[in-house]
Amino acid sequence: MKIEKAEVFVTCPDRNYVILKITTESGLVGIGDATLNGREIAVSAYLENHICPQLIGKDAKNIEDIWQLLYRGAYWRRGPVTMTAIAAVDVALWDIKGKAANMPIFDLLGGSSRDGLLVYGHATGKSIDQLIDEYHKHKEMGYRALRVQASIPGIERSYGVSKDKSSTYEPATKGAIPEEENWSTEKYLSYAPKIFDAIRNKFGFDDHLLHDAHHRLTPLEAAQLGKSVEDFKLFWLEDPTPAENQESFRMIRQHTTTPIAVGEIFNSIWDCKTLIEEQLVDYIRATVCHAGGITHLRRIADFASLYQIKMGAHGPSDISPAGMAAGLHLGMWIPNFGIQEFMGYSEKMLSVFNVNWTFEDGYLHPGFKPGLGVDFIEDEAAKYLISRSFTNSSLNRRDSLELVSWV
């Protein structure tokens, strides 16, 4: 199964996606998601200049060996650009292996550990009333787990809430440069519990309730928030504080029993080593496409399982349907699986990717087609030119007279 061709495609069906396509001499084709939101061109250039030429002639069967070559042989290790590029190669090779074996990827990994993957959707509102409507709509769609975000009075733009009147939140901002936003920890900490209170009062405690603090807080503030919302029994509080300093989660842990999730910007096992070994969090949110592919995320999942920590992959629309499918296959196998984020995709996005997953009663299943089960429609993709966009939503300028600090 010698690799004959490795090509990179960039497209923008409503939002930017980068896809790697690998073809073997025997004509088998595999695809992998190489989308790094807000840094799309960096990964496509890295693949084209540094990785694709190395792949030609390699045996597509040897996924682990190719992974190690790309990781260790490049001298520079880790980092989101490198690990997204490696992930794209890895997933494309798993896709090829599945097609060659006539098996879906989850079967190659050891088979299913469950009948489907519990997913959570996004309910957001400019006000608590709008949030309640959205929550209701999502329940009707079948969701059993929902992330809730609402505008915080007095903060111009709150994370996770759409910019305009609509209730649909879109993570990417198209434009020349990222926007800066204002932030007030005091306003957020006093208002957030009211959001959960309103939801639990209206809908009870049967659904799983999640919330994303999106790296806005210091460890002490995060501990205060976790403690103040314990009665609402969150499924998790996500990204309460930035995780570069993994030890800082100790303070949160000492003060609250609210479950903590982190990791959507992690790209390797080293980003979560202390968090896992010291059981400082409950869920690791790294994804297949930003953390080195199925081969590496599987390693993280196994390591986390030793410490009773579960996986809860990131899954906004800035992960392409090909990346989502890869996460679903791995999630079917992961014994310590927790939940999968699933925002859904627009019609235009799905016109570029033929997917085979099914969503029923709050659970996703990747389908039984050999490999990834996703076809990339090149002719459709060619219609949508990439447009510059940014992911600015983790950059909030703190208010008051503090020196500018980014959280």
Ligand code: KDG
């Ligand atoms: O592009 C930014 C998104 O990936 C991010 O806002 C999504 O935090 C996010 C989440 O939990 O889905």
Ligand code: MG
């Ligand atoms: Mg998040």
